[in-house]
Amino acid sequence: MITESIFKSYDIRGVYPDELNQEAARLIAQAYLQIVSRKLNKKVEELKLVIGRDIRKSSEPLFKSVVEVLLKSGVEVDDIGLVSANDYYFAVGFYGYDGGLMLTASHNPPEYGGIKMILGAGGPKRPISFLSGHEIHEEIKQRGLNIEPVQAEGKLSEKDVSQDHINHILSFINPSQIKPFKIVVDAGNGMAGLLTHKLLGQLPVKMVGLFTEPDGNFSNRPPNPLTPGASDKLAKKVLEEKADFGAMFDVDGDRIFLVDERGSLIRGDMVLLLLAKAFLAEHPGCSIVYNLICSQAVPELIAQWGGKAVRSEVGYINLARHMREENGLMSGEVSGHFAFKDNYYADSAFIALVLAIKTISADGRPLSKIIKDYSLYARGDEMNFKVGDIKAELAKIRRAYKDNLRDEIDGLTFEFGDWWFNVRPSNTEPLLRVTVEAKAEKQLKQKQAEIKKLIEA
Numbered sequence: 249m250i251t252e253s254i255f256k257s258y259d260i261r262g263v264y265p266d267e268l269n270q271e272a273a274r275l276i277a278q279a280y281l282q283i284v285s286r287k288l289n290k291k292v293e294e295l296k297l298v299i300g301r302d303i304r305k306s307s308e309p310l311f312k313s314v315v316e317v318l319l320k321s322g323v324e325v326d327d328i329g330l331v332s333a334n335d336y337y338f339a340v341g342f343y344g345y346d347g348g349l350m351l352t353a354s355h356n357p358p359e360y361g362g363i364k365m366i367l368g369a370g371g372p373k374r375p376i377s378f379l380s381g382h383e384i385h386e387e388i389k390q391r392g393l394n395i396e397p398v399q400a401e402g403k404l405s406e407k408d409v410s411q412d413h414i415n416h417i418l419s420f421i422n423p424s425q426i427k428p429f430k431i432v433v434d435a436g437n438g439m440a441g442l443l444t445h446k447l448l449g450q451l452p453v454k455m456v457g458l459f460t461e462p463d464g465n466f467s468n469r470p471p472n473p474l475t476p477g478a479s480d481k482l483a484k485k486v487l488e489e490k491a492d493f494g495a496m497f498d499v500d501g502d503r504i505f506l507v508d509e510r511g512s513l514i515r516g517d518m519v520l521l522l523l524a525k526a527f528l529a530e531h532p533g534c535s536i537v538y539n540l541i542c543s544q545a546v547p548e549l550i551a552q553w554g555g556k557a558v559r560s561e562v563g564y565i566n567l568a569r570h571m572r573e574e575n576g577l578m579s580g581e582v583s584g585h586f587a588f589k590d591n592y593y594a595d596s597a598f599i600a601l602v603l604a605i606k607t608i609s610a611d612g613r614p615l616s617k618i619i620k621d622y623s624l625y626a627r628g629d630e631m632n633f634k635v636g637d638i639k640a641e642l643a644k645i646r647r648a649y650k651d652n653l654r655d656e657i658d659g660l661t662f663e664f665g666d667w668w669f670n671v672r673p674s675n676t677e678p679l680l681r682v683t684v685e686a687k688a689e690k691q692l693k694q695k696q697a698e699i700k701k702l703i704e705a
Contacts, residue, residue, distance in 0.1 A: 250388065252274060255381035257277075257675050258565060261673045263354045264306035264361035272405050273363070277317035277349070278395060279387035280365055283379060284347045288370060293322030293398045298339045298407070300331040301351035302439050302500055303462035303525060304610040306361030313352045314363070315404060322398035326407040330462065332439035332501025333364065337376065338416060339409045344372030346378075346480040355472040370675035375572070375593045378565060414447050417598045420590070421526075423451050427609040429492040432456045432507075434482040436471060437463035438499025440597065447598060453605070458482060473584065483511030493608070493615045495601055503584035505606060506552050508615040517542035519604060520580030521549055521622045526603040528553045528576055529610070537570045537579035539563075540658055541670050541683040545624040561658035562672070568593045571694025582630075599654040626692040627685040633703050635680055638673045640681075645671055648702055667695055 250272050254262035260276060262268035282329045285292045295344040297318060301307040302406055309314055318325050333350060340348040347366045352364030387393075428599055431453055435441030441460030448455040457480065459468045470478045473496050486494040486507055494507035506514045506522075517538070522537050528550070535556040538546045547557035560579070564587060567579035571593055580586045586600040587593060611618050636640045646653065646660055654661045659672025659681075667686035686692040 252385065255385035257380060257382065257563070258378060259354070259362055259364045260375045260381040260384065261356055261360055261362035263359050264310070268310070268361045270308070270309055270383075273310045273313040274317050274513045275388050275393055276363060276384055277314040277436045278321075278393040279384045279391070280347070280349065280379065281321055281323065282320070282391065282393070283365055283383065283387055284367060287367060288344065288346055293400065295346045295403070296324040296326075298326045298328055298336070298348040298352040299350070300328045300339070300348070302332075302353075303330060303437075303464045304351075304353060304358065304361060305464045306353070307351040307464075310361050310363070314349055314351070317395060317436055319397050319402035319404060320397070321402065322400055325402060325404045327404060327408050327409050328542045330439065330442065331409070332443065332497075332597075334440075334501050334598050335345070335409055335413055335443065336364070337366065337502075337592065337594035337596065338413045339407075340366045340368050341376045341594060342369070342373060342409075342412060342416060344368065344374065347371070348685045349468075350502045355503070357471060367668070369592075373592070377568075380592045400514050410443060410446060413443065413598075414426060414450060417447060417596070417602055418450060418592075420588075420599050421602050421606045425609060426451045426453065426605055428454070429605065430454045430456065430489060431605075432458055432482060432491045432494040433460065434458040434469070434479075434494060434496040434498060435501070436462045436469050436473070436478075436499050437461060437466050438497060438501055439472065440497035440501035443598065444601075447602075449704045451602070451605070456485065458485050458494075461545045466499055473498050473503065473505050475668040479505065479507055479513045482511070483507050487511050495604075497597055498584070502595045502597055503585050504600050506585070506615065508619060510616050512616065514615070514619055515543075515627070516580065516582040516584040516675060517546050517627075518622050519587065519600070520546060520618050521585070522618070523578060523586060523603045524550050524555060524578060524601055525553060526607045526610075530574040531577055535571075535574045537574065539567060539581045539660060541582055541630070542580075543623075543627045543685060544623055544668065548624065549622060566658075625685050625687060628683070628692050628696055631682040631684075631696065632674075633680045633682065633699065633700075634678060635703065636677075636678070638678065638680060642671065642673070645691060645699075645702065668697060669695065671699075
């Protein structure tokens with residue numbers, strides 16, 4: 249019996265092999281083939297797919313089970329090997345595969361396995377889209393799946409995408425405009441370390457690698473960069489090396505955070521402003537999508553720089569939708585996800601890195617001074633509250649602040665002349681997540697305490 253909890257909003261993740269195992273992977277692969285076949289109006293045996301994996305101990309056995317299903321179904325499969333999520337997204341879009349699967353549990357702990365699934369757009373250099381784990385689960389429930397034999401076996405080939413990918417990343421900047429920085433790169437023993445040396449080797453920068461060798465135990469720091477203390481070793485290395493700044497990836501490589509020359513971690517919305525500045529220099533007036541828990545400085549500065557800021561719900565699927573609807577060139581989140589129209593509407597922490605380097609080069613000041621100019625408000629870290637009845641708590645908060653309710657597009661957002669806050673339920677846990685921002689630090693602390701008291705009453 250398959251474990252329902254492994255099917256998430258954006259992908260599939262579970263402890264291996266207790267929750268996600270080889271048999272589950274076979275069912276998931278069958279369901280995936282049926283969905284792609286139906287959506288692209290192609291027979292299963294006519295599909296051409298790409299598959300990759302991360303360094304987790306679960307990924308190789310799950311990979312073998314998925315490939316077995318694909319080949320028995322007559323599918324042509326290109327194996328791009330051990331890669332970051334950035335490489336995987338790029339491959340599906342750039343080469344025009346019908347879709348792809350990557351065996352990865354994103355930033356979850358080492359004992360997890362997972363699968364990210366993409367639907368191609370029927371041709372090279374076209375947008376890609378993500379398949380939800382919930383959609384896969386529904387397909388399994390409705391069909392109960394068995395592999396139907398075809399007349400011909402599928403074909404498995406190996407493919408190296410690295411040089412094409414590097415050329416694509418560098419197309420977003422002019423390498424001759426990059427200054428000779430020293431940059432510490434912390435890959436967390438995940439997948440980003442495989443390409444960053446080659447990528448930065450094309451630029452006039454010196455890279456100091458930290459935990460760049462893949463290791464499925466992720467023993468040097470937490471896999472999730474937002475875990476308290478995860479950036480400490482990077483910060484220390486930046487100071488030791490007297491580096492200009494540091495970059496930290498999550499272990500599947502699709503999120504990035506920066507550390508300035510003083511060792512301070514920079515929030516994702518401030519990194520978004522670095523990227524927006526680079527984009528607006530080349531594309532004045534373009535639309536840039538941000539999620540609603542970003543600092544109010546994001547829309548204000550984008551407008552000041554001549555761009556159009558588009559507000560979105562949290563979650564990269566939502567931001568991609570707004571990018572399409574508003575012809576946005578890029579999007580970003582506090583969580584460190586950055587996606588680009590010209591990257592097939594997919595995330596790329598590598599493109600984000602080179603765009604950040606471009607802005608810092610053009611500005612000429614230390615990163616800490618640039619970010620200080622962007623920090624117009626006091627924004628608190630997200631607060632999480634475990635509650636028994638999420639609907640009742642939201643109703644209580646709505647009543648308390650009803651005169652200042654801005655909207656309910658993702659939880660509740662309230663605005664007051666000199667401060668605002670958002671409260672939204674977690675998709676996966678019985679939690680309320682609260683973000684507060686104010687004009688001054690003292691007021692921020694007061695308002696955080698006020699909301700905390702209301703929720704815990």
